[in-house]
Amino acid sequence: MxxxxxxxxxxxxxxxxxxxxxxxxxxxxxxxxxxxxxxxxxxTPDHIKEAAVKALKEGKTKYTEVRGILPLREAICDWAAEHKGLRYDPKKQVVVTVGGKQSVFDLLHVLLEGGDEIVIPAPIWVAYEPVAVLAGAKVVLVQTSEENGFKFTPEELKAAITPRTRLVVLNSPCNPTGCVYSRKELERIAEIVLASGAMVLTDEIYGKILYDGEEHVSIASLSPEMKERTLVLDGFSKTYAMTGWRLGYTLGPAPIIEAMDTLQSQSTSNAVTFAQWAGIAALRGPHDxxxxxxxxxxxxxxxxxxxxxxxxxxxxxxxxxxxxxxxxxxxxxxxxxxxxxxxxxxxxxxxxxxxxxxxxxxxxxxxxxxxxxxxxxxxxxxxxxxxxxxxxxxxxxx
Ligand SMILES: Cc1ncc(COP(=O)(O)O)c(C=O)c1O
Incomplete structure (x- = not known):
């Protein structure tokens, strides 16, 4: 075959x-x-399951807008404002995807093509590299070390960036190492990125699972300039134990979100409708x-x-x-x-x-x-x- x-x-x-x-x-x-x-x-917490059951009973069983129902996009933007210090327009700057994985797939496909480079610190979660290769990009892996807590140093990042670098990937807290970038470290990374032509994909799906008083900082929150250059990926799988519901999202500049919407319209269409209604219950809480x-x-x-x-x-x-x-x-x-x-x-x-x-x-x-x-x-x-x-x-x- x-x-x-x-x-x-x-x-x-x-x-x-x-x-x-x-x-x-x-x-x-x-x-x-x-x-x-x-x-x-x-x-999955009961109040989230109950919201899905209620949605089903109310007949929320049809297609939705490709980028997700507006009340969910509003809940996502409110959540990002409260937990990440980031303000986005629910109408233009968020797309709901079938899991965070679809966000990765769509984002890399709308941004990358032959001749582009993507900088990825390693070790890192398994999806970025193969999907970037599939999109035709050259992957530049920055090997991190235990001594540096599995985080790349500003010098290592600087050395990896070229005029062809389109995207730098950050995943903090990181799968598989559990490393967390501090505000100070992110400020140095932001300086380097802003001095280049690159954008950042920050995968913040573990942002609520932190120990030892660690703080989660989104690099997008450091300055308006950095926000314009950042795509924030998040989802429901880890914080709400909703892996099987397949619900994730990306926040970022409107033209990129629009392109992800277009790509998604030709693949999955919308994320599962009653899962989206459950997603609102998840974000609105309680979170105790x-x-x-x-x-x-x-x-x-x-x-x-x-x-x-x-x-x-x-x-x-x-x-x-x-x-x-x-x-x-x-x-x-x-x-x-x-x-x-x-x-x-x-x-x-x-x-x-x-x-x-x-x-x-x-x-x-x-x-x-x-x-x-x-x-x-x-x-x-x-x-x-x-x-x-x-x-x-x-x-x-x-
Ligand atoms: C770092 C990271 N990002 C994104 C995802 C995607 O999760 P999902 O597609 O279930 O939202 C995972 C799942 O393991 C992950 O570890």
Whole structure:
């Protein structure tokens, strides 16, 4: 069967693939703990579900405007004003998409073409690079380090930007490293971006999941000039545990939002109608449950960080946001398991899956092979059991 050549540029999502593998083993009766999923283990709060049921009962079951119903766009803009310090016009500067993932896909396709460059710090979430390549752009990865808390320095960013740079990607709090950029760091980045011709895509989907008193700052809020150069991506999956509802959005300059609307009109049309009505309930609140969720993630974060750092061969930087930890596992490379010598992060992930019955995602998927990503959006009991299993499995390596 002949496929279009563009498909050869597009790998399947490695995080979803690892999830599927863990589910397959579980179906065979194995007690696999999944640290692979990028979704909260909490359920969508009841008041949000009730809003969807009400919408269905009221017959909100038809097409909407491609960019989403106006009351939702108004709720998004009010939320951005309150939580990000950003004012947008609900009529012109926001598009609701089928998950944040569609925002990434559409945004990169309306902005990038052959000859354009996109600067992406690595390690970073799996979607930007393949979608940018699909859009024809050249990806310039800036490799960050543990010493710098997995954040790029102003010098590294400056060196990566050329006259062809169209977009710089920021994801703070970051999936998979949990790093959070401070206001000061963002101010330096903004200076560099404003001195270039580039725009910024800031993915703020984990903006409400922060620890140790960290503050979430949107680079768009630093100045009117920076706001004009920034696309803010956000969504409902993480803050409201709504991964299956497929609801996200982008805020930004009207001509870019208009182009995303046009592209979306030829693909999905609008996001699911009753999910949009539920989205209003989510944004309007109450938000009191969130404090409890973040406190519980924090408890798991402390436990998993301490547990992993106590295992010889592993070391993990303490995450400051999101619900992932990204331990260095290169200390296990060269060690021998029943299926041979471990050579890379994929080998570690497979060893953990088969011999610790713990599923994680190899760091190679995020642009650094020395690590694996473990999501602690799973019960505290699973975190305890998983760390113990990993400790025992590492101890058995030759
Ligand atoms: C950094 C980041 N951005 C965006 C998304 C997209 O999420 P969704 O499409 O569920 O809104 C994810 C999901 O894992 C993510 O980790």
């Amino acid at each position: 002949r496929l279009a050549t563009r498909m050869s540029k597009l790998p399947p999502s490695p995080t979803l693939a690892m999830n599927a593998k863990a589910a397959e083993l579980r179906a065979q009766g194995k007690d696999v703990i999944s640290f692979a999923a990028g979704e909260p283990d909490f359920d 449950y969130l404090k409890g969720w973040v406190a519980e993630y924090d408890r798991r974060r402390r436990f998993i960080a301490a547990g992993l750092n106590a295992i010889p061969g592993l070391s993990a930087v303490m995450p400051k946001g999101a619900f992932y930890i990204f331990p260095r596992v290169s200390g296990l490379f060269g060690r021998k398991g029943p299926n041979g010598t471990i050579r890379d992060s994929n080998g570690v992930a497979l060893y953990f899956l088969e011999h610790a019955e713990c599923a994680g995602v190899p760091g190679s998927a995020f642009g650094d092979d020395g690590f694996i990503r473990l999501s602690y959006a799973t019960s505290f009991e699973n975190v305890q059991k998983g760390v113990e299993r990993i400790r025992a499995a590492v101890g058995q390596l030759g």
